[in-house]
Every structure is written in C-alpha cells, then in structure tokens.
Amino acid sequence: MSDLTQDPTGGADSTHPDLVALLRGELSNAETLRVAEHLDECEACRADLADTAVGHSLLSGAGRTLQPPASAVEASAEPAPLPPAPTPPGLLARWSRPLALVAAATALVVGSAAVTGVVLRGGDEDVPVATPQQADFEPVEGSGSGRVQMVDDDGAVSMTIETRDLPKAGKGEFYQVWLFNPETGKMLSLGILGPEGKGGFEFPDTLLGGYQVVDVSLEKDDGDPAHSVTSVLRATYAGSDGESGTAAG
Amino acid sequence: MELPDNAGGRAIGIRLADHDETALEDAYAAYAPAVLAYVSKYVGRDEAEDVLQRTFLDAWRHAGRYDPRQRFTGWLFTIAHRRAVDTLRNRRTQVVDVETIRDLTGEDGRETVERFADAADVRAAVGKLPDHERVVIEMAYFEDLTQQEIATRLELPLGTVKARASRGTRRLATLMRAEEGGAR
Ligand SMILES: [Zn+2]
Numbered sequence: 347m348s349d350l351t352q353d354p355t356g357g358a359d360s361t362h363p364d365l366v367a368l369l370r371g372e373l374s375n376a377e378t379l380r381v382a383e384h385l386d387e388c389e390a391c392r393a394d395l396a397d398t399a400v401g402h403s404l405l406s407g408a409g410r411t412l413q414p415p416a417s418a419v420e421a422s423a424e425p426a427p428l429p430p431a432p433t434p435p436g437l438l439a440r441w442s443r444p445l446a447l448v449a450a451a452t453a454l455v456v457g458s459a460a461v462t463g464v465v466l467r468g469g470d471e472d473v474p475v476a477t478p479q480q481a482d483f484e485p486v487e488g489s490g491s492g493r494v495q496m497v498d499d500d501g502a503v504s505m506t507i508e509t510r511d512l513p514k515a516g517k518g519e520f521y522q523v524w525l526f527n528p529e530t531g532k533m534l535s536l537g538i539l540g541p542e543g544k545g546g547f548e549f550p551d552t553l554l555g556g557y558q559v560v561d562v563s564l565e566k567d568d569g570d571p572a573h574s575v576t577s578v579l580r581a582t583y584a585g586s587d588g589e590s591g592t593a594a595g
Numbered sequence: 596m597e598l599p600d601n602a603g604g605r606a607i608g609i610r611l612a613d614h615d616e617t618a619l620e621d622a623y624a625a626y627a628p629a630v631l632a633y634v635s636k637y638v639g640r641d642e643a644e645d646v647l648q649r650t651f652l653d654a655w656r657h658a659g660r661y662d663p664r665q666r667f668t669g670w671l672f673t674i675a676h677r678r679a680v681d682t683l684r685n686r687r688t689q690v691v692d693v694e695t696i697r698d699l700t701g702e703d704g705r706e707t708v709e710r711f712a713d714a715a716d717v718r719a720a721v722g723k724l725p726d727h728e729r730v731v732i733e734m735a736y737f738e739d740l741t742q743q744e745i746a747t748r749l750e751l752p753l754g755t756v757k758a759r760a761s762r763g764t765r766r767l768a769t770l771m772r773a774e775e776g777g778a779r
Binding site for chain 2: 363400402537567
C-alpha cells in the first residue's frame with residue numbers, strides 16, 4: 347500500500363527513500379555505500395538530503411534533550427509517560443484540558459490520590475465512580491462559605507467550586523485556589539476564582555498527591571507567586587469523616 | 596503589525612499577554628512536555644508536576660511582561676527555572692546534591708534553559724505536522740525507534756514509514772525556517 351498523502355511543500359517522493367535512514371544510521375554498510383553512490387550522481391537527492399539533514403539535526407537534538415534521564419527511567423516503575431503511537435501523546439491529551447479551564451479564569455482545584463479514593467469511592471468498590479462527593483467551605487477569615495464538589499470519571503476528576511459572601515476583590519486583587527496539606531504545609535497553586543466566585547477544573551488523578559484541603563486566599567497581583575497570608579476559606583476532604591482513615595491507608 | 600502564524604511561540608506569547616484564554620491552552624499543549632522534562636531534571640516527579648503547573652500559571656499571570664522580541668520558549672523556561680530553584684530552596688530539611696545545584700544555576704543553568712527552549716521549539720513544530728507524519732517522527736526521535744520498528748508497531752509497510760519520515764523531516768525543517776523568518 348503506498349502512501350498518497352499530498353505534500354504541499356512539493357517535496358519529491360521520487361528521490362531516494364533511504365535518506366532519513368542514512369542520517370539516522372539505520373542502514374547496513376553495504377546499503378549506506380549504495381546510497382553514497384546514488385548521491386554521487388543524483389542532484390535531486392543531494393538537495394533532498396540537505397533539507398532532510400536540517401530536519402534530522404533539529405529533531406535529534408531535541409530528542410536527546412527531552413529524553414528522560416536514565417535514573418528517572420530506572421526509578422520509575424510506571425510505563426513511559428507517552429504511550430505508543432498512533433494515539434497522540436497521552437501527556438498532551440491529559441494535560442491540555444485542565445489549563446483550558448484555568449485560562450477561562452475559572453477556579454481550578456486539585457485533590458489528592460488519597461482524597462479521590464476516599465471521597466469518590468468511599469472505600470466501597472461498588473460505589474459508582476460518577477457519584478459526586480462534596481465538602482463545605484468554612485471561613486478562615488470573614489464570613490464566606492461555599493462548597494466543593496468532585497466527580498471521578500475514568501481517571502479524570504472534575505471539581506467545581508461555588509463560594510458565597512466573599513467580599514469583592516479590590517483592584518489588583520483576586521481569589522486564588524490552592525491545595526493544601528496541613529501536616530507538611532505543602533501548597534499547590536492552582537488558579538483563580540472567577541468573578542462570580544465560582545470555578546471548575548478537570549485533571550488526571552495522576553496529578554494528585556498529598557493534599558487534603560482546598561484553600562481559597564486573597565492575593566495581590568504583585569508578582570509574588572507564593573501564597574499570601576490571607577486565607578479566606580478552607581474545605582477539608584481527607585480525614586473529615588470516618589471513611590477517610592480506612593481508604594487513605 | 597500582526598506576526599504571521601508561523602511565528603509560533605511568539606504569537607502564543609503575544610496572545611497570552613493579550614489575555615487570550617485559548618493561548619494558555621495552546622502554550623500548554625505545545626510546551627508542557629518539554630517543561631516537564633526540564634523540571635524533572637532537578638526535582639522529583641511529584642514536585643515536577645507541581646512546578647509545571649506553577650510555571651504555566653505564572654506565565655498566564657505575568658504574560659504582560661513578555662517581550663515579543665524575545666523568543667517565547669526562552670521566557671517560559673526562565674520561569675520554569677525560577678520555580679525549580681524555589682522548589683529546591685524550600686527543601687529546608689532535604690539535601691540537594693551539588694551537581695543539581697551546579698547544573699541549575701550559573702552558566703550551566705543558562706545553557707540548559709536555552710537548550711530546552713530549543714528542544715521545546717522543535718517539539719512544538721512537530722505538533723504542527725500532519726498526523727501521519729507526526730506520529731512517525733515522534734516515534735523515531737522521541738521514542739528512539741528505528742523505521743523498521745515503527746513499521747512493525749504501526750503495522751504499516753516499511754516504505755510507507757520511510758515516506759512519512761522523509762516528508763515529516765523535511766517539513767519540520769521548513770516549519771522551523773519559516774518560524775525563524777517570521778520572527779525577524
Ligand atoms: Zn536520486
């Protein structure tokens with residue numbers, strides 16, 4: 347079966363088929379020398395080889411740079427992050443959606459693996475994974491309130507946030523959503539709450555790890571990416587009820 | 596003046612600065628794998644994913660500071676570099692080995708940022724190839740498979756794989772040259 351995909355660059359497929367293999371060192375010595383002989387006599391293939399060499403050089407450099415370090419490959423028991431073609435790289439497919447929602451200036455929220463296990467499955471394998479689970483926001487400062495809801499759908503967790511009675515953010519201020527682990531103090535900066543005090547986020551549960559609390563803080567656009575001192579709301583998932591202990595372990 | 600489409604990263608940077616919401620998604624789709632590979636050099640896998648998120652959130656929040664005369668990936672990886680440094684600094688209780696610090700800071704650190712920015716530009720251009728060509732190119736250069744191995748995996752005749760690899764490689768060169776031209 348020949349590949350008849352049209353080539354808008356006008357590249358001639360009639361030239362020697364082994365130029366890529368030549369540059370990549372995929373040919374036997376004999377084959378390499380035969381291509382060399384052909385190149386001696388063929389102007390079209392020499393021109394082709396020049397273009398091919400430029401592409402090959404860019405690609406092999408990028409491939410070398412982006413290769414995961416050998417230590418990481420050995421240390422990781424997981425399969426390679428990019429599954430075999432022809433499906434598009436899983437990393438892109440899995441990661442591009444959440445940020446679309448960040449970009450939409452909706453709040454974005456992340457839970458932890460333990461949280462997902464607890465909240466979405468409750469330690470009971472028979473509970474349908476699409477059952478939404480929720481927790482209420484408690485005010486840390488002021489009198490705001492609200493609710494966080496999560497749904498697990500085949501490895502992708504959707505979270506939605508609704509807040510009430512948060513004071514309107516001043517000029518240059520905004521409400522930011524974080525994940526928080528009270529034990530370690532670890533925080534993951536997530537995104538900005540929409541103007542209505544609402545937001546939603548989807549993310550792969552592989553991203554999850556080590557957080558139990560969703561935190562909303564009032565931030566200033568002062569270039570400091572760290573969490574401000576002003577937490578206004580918190581909702582606790584893990585450890586908030588009897589199921590947590592069993593499923594988190 | 597509007598830059599041509601092929602200005603690639605710069606166009607994304609300009610759209611980000613303009614608070615174009617789809618620009619962040621585009622930036623993420625194009626550059627997240629390279630940013631993740633970069634930060635994974637310095638911090639653990641879990642932390643790397645956090646740093647990745649922070650990098651893009653910073654890029655979104657501070658896009659107004661992006662100077663379109665600068666290449667976008669250079670700017671983006673500079674942010675990633677800062678976030679990686681923060682992360683290592685915040686590890687008060689853990690030892691960070693000397694090699695990691697040396698590689699992250701100083702001359703070596705700058706060189707690494709540029710090298711990853713280069714790789715990210717190429718990776719993003721690969722994403723613009725027609726699917727048939729892209730898949731073959733990705734397997735050949737980012738999964739390190741031979742054309743014969745690719746043919747076996749994709750259950751395609753070797754000649755088809757060679758033709759796609761050949762067209763994809765040349766098209767990639769054309770895309771990168773156009774991008775460079777559009778930037779001037
Ligand atoms: Zn020829």
